[in-house]
Amino acid sequence: MKRFLTPKGVIGVTLVLLMLLTAVVAPLLIPADFATRMTMTARLRPPSALHWLGTDQLGRDLLYRVMLGARTSLMIAAAAVMMSLVLGLPLGMISGFYRGRIDNVLMRLVDTLLSFPVLLLALTISAMLGPSVPNAIVAIGVAFTPFLARIVRGEALRVTQMPYVEAARAAGANDFQLIWRHVLPNVMPPIIVQATISLAFAILAEAGLSFLGLGTQPPQSSWGLMIQASRDYLDVAPWTGLVPGAAVALTVLGLNMSGDILRDVFDPRTK
Amino acid sequence: MTYILNRLLSIALTLFLISVLTFAVTTILPGDVATMIMGTQSNPDALAGLRKSLGLNDPLVVQYGRWIGGMMTGDWGRSLIFKVPIADLLIQKIKASSLIVVLSMAIAAICAVPLGVWAAVHRNRWQDAFSSSAALVGVSLPDFFWGIIMILLFARVLGWFPSSGFADPAMGLLPALSHAFLPSLALGLGLMAHLTRMTRSTMTGILNQEFIRVGRAKGLAERTIVWRYALANAIGPVMTVAGLQVGYLFGSIIVIETLFNYTGMGWLTYQALLNRDIPLIQATLFVIAAVVMLANLVVDLLYLYVDPRIRLE
Numbered sequence: 113m114k115r116f117l118t119p120k121g122v123i124g125v126t127l128v129l130l131m132l133l134t135a136v137v138a139p140l141l142i143p144a145d146f147a148t149r150m151t152m153t154a155r156l157r158p159p160s161a162l163h164w165l166g167t168d169q170l171g172r173d174l175l176y177r178v179m180l181g182a183r184t185s186l187m188i189a190a191a192a193v194m195m196s197l198v199l200g201l202p203l204g205m206i207s208g209f210y211r212g213r214i215d216n217v218l219m220r221l222v223d224t225l226l227s228f229p230v231l232l233l234a235l236t237i238s239a240m241l242g243p244s245v246p247n248a249i250v251a252i253g254v255a256f257t258p259f260l261a262r263i264v265r266g267e268a269l270r271v272t273q274m275p276y277v278e279a280a281r282a283a284g285a286n287d288f289q290l291i292w293r294h295v296l297p298n299v300m301p302p303i304i305v306q307a308t309i310s311l312a313f314a315i316l317a318e319a320g321l322s323f324l325g326l327g328t329q330p331p332q333s334s335w336g337l338m339i340q341a342s343r344d345y346l347d348v349a350p351w352t353g354l355v356p357g358a359a360v361a362l363t364v365l366g367l368n369m370s371g372d373i374l375r376d377v378f379d380p381r382t383k
Numbered sequence: 384m385t386y387i388l389n390r391l392l393s394i395a396l397t398l399f400l401i402s403v404l405t406f407a408v409t410t411i412l413p414g415d416v417a418t419m420i421m422g423t424q425s426n427p428d429a430l431a432g433l434r435k436s437l438g439l440n441d442p443l444v445v446q447y448g449r450w451i452g453g454m455m456t457g458d459w460g461r462s463l464i465f466k467v468p469i470a471d472l473l474i475q476k477i478k479a480s481s482l483i484v485v486l487s488m489a490i491a492a493i494c495a496v497p498l499g500v501w502a503a504v505h506r507n508r509w510q511d512a513f514s515s516s517a518a519l520v521g522v523s524l525p526d527f528f529w530g531i532i533m534i535l536l537f538a539r540v541l542g543w544f545p546s547s548g549f550a551d552p553a554m555g556l557l558p559a560l561s562h563a564f565l566p567s568l569a570l571g572l573g574l575m576a577h578l579t580r581m582t583r584s585t586m587t588g589i590l591n592q593e594f595i596r597v598g599r600a601k602g603l604a605e606r607t608i609v610w611r612y613a614l615a616n617a618i619g620p621v622m623t624v625a626g627l628q629v630g631y632l633f634g635s636i637i638v639i640e641t642l643f644n645y646t647g648m649g650w651l652t653y654q655a656l657l658n659r660d661i662p663l664i665q666a667t668l669f670v671i672a673a674v675v676m677l678a679n680l681v682v683d684l685l686y687l688y689v690d691p692r693i694r695l696e
Binding site: 231232240324326353361 | 396397400401404409520522523524525526527528531534535539630631632633634635637641642652656657659664668671672673675676
């Protein structure tokens with residue numbers, strides 16, 4: 113707990129909690145049409161008492177849009193990381209636990225997938241499936257799977273050789289019991305760290321996908337989509353791009369800081 | 384030598400797997416070349432006829448064999464949107480992109496190594512806090528956001544560089560560099576942040592080692608210890624991270640080239656994906672994955688060169 117009480121830990125966790133709170137509470141408090149309601153007489157207004165973060169090119173309030181966009185961006189990122197865990201955890205676990213030929217075949221596949229840049233793989237899958245929120249989740253989730261699988265495999269290899277696993281095997285535990293009760297709980301800490309960092313990368317990937325028009329589709333608001341829409345108005349209304357850009361940066365910064373602290377907490381070498 | 388032969392064999396196998404995956408991703412997922420050519424509203428009979436003539440009704444193995452056979456003999460097919468041979472198109476675009484890849488890596492390395500060393504030498508002091516915070520902010524901002532800020536600052540406000548477009552180096556190096564500079568800077572900043580973090584953590588570990596203490600005890604100048612002995616040991620891991628970042632770079636290049644309308648490989652990939660130009664998607668995916676893999680091989684071989692301990696192992 114002490115390690116979280118460093119400036120980095122406090123700032124990181126506060127930023128993440130703030131964004132999570134926004135993503136959960138904002139849609140309950142703000143009617144959905146607030147983010148899409150256009151006021152053509154109030155286009156590209158700078159921040160003021162009426163519009164705290166200004167308005168966009170269609171006169172939509174940026175504060176509402178960025179708050180409602182939080183749910184879309186975080187939801188896509190969280191679901192994608194969850195999907196990569198669901199796919200990568202068994203893949204890496206089987207590879208690391210059984211080793212030998214299974215490991216060779218699975219890791220060759222994983223290494224091949226790792227040759228494709230994550231964003232390129234995500235863009236290709238999203239383009240082939242058609243741009244939408246569920247497809248963006250699948251695209252980012254599949255693209256992140258090889259990283260998770262590699263880390264799980266490495267950890268499973270290490271844990272499987274531990275004396276307590278040998279002891280449990282000698283005591284008559286079967287493979288499933290060994291994996292479920294002894295290997296899985298002990299590989300979780302680095303996986304949690306990786307998942308936190310992956311969440312940060314997934315937010316960036318979602319923003320990139322939406323920026324290129326292959327992620328969230330209008331009129332739904334997402335941070336990447338907002339940055340994309342701001343491109344033509346930046347010299348007259350820079351806040352239209354800076355507001356969603358800052359939202360992405362603060363969330364990713366919070367996740368990266370939390371990931372760094374979690375790594376310190378879980379890594380025995382730094383204790 | 385055996386190591387290099389083993390690596391080459393492994394590359395041949397991985398290239399084969401890359402080709403299978405590339406073909407699978409673009410064939411199994413919905414949407415085919417015939418629909419792309421004729422549109423979704425076309426006559427079903429005409430569509431079926433085109434599918435037959437393109438061989439899309441053949442078993443997948445046959446289709447794969449035809450595709451990979453073409454790739455190996457230099458017949459990469461024609462782009463559906465650009466109506467030109469894909470091989471010529473790719474060569475032209477790779478040339479354009481290599482300029483910004485090299486420039487961005489140079490920008491990243493020139494800035495990241497001194498910054499990381501500076502942070503490690505002043506560990507837990509304000510210099511470290513400043514450098515580490517800057518790097519953390521750097522990795523947290525999307526590349527395209529950096530790109531937008533660059534356009535705003537250097538093109539619109541200061542007017543120093545063009546905000547978009549590509550200039551062929553054959554027509555003059557200066558216009559080519561001025562068009563490539565802002566996209567390279569946007570790409571290089573993210574890369575620099577990753578490299579700074581890596582340099583700092585590697586150097587921190589090395590500066591605590593015995594041989595550094597021996598150097599200090601012998602009265603070597605601190606500058607010699609840091610830049611000659613410590614950095615020489617840190618450069619291997621930093622190079623490995625730089626090699627791994629080539630993949631990241633080829634992902635980011637799609638967004639950055641599209642933002643800057645820089646007509647290179649990234650821009651071409653985006654056009655292929657947006658228009659579902661399947662033959663072009665297949666070729667670009669294959670080429671990019673192969674380039675990323677080869678870049679990692681080059682880094683491994685350079686690692687052998689800079690760190691004799693690895694050769695001995």
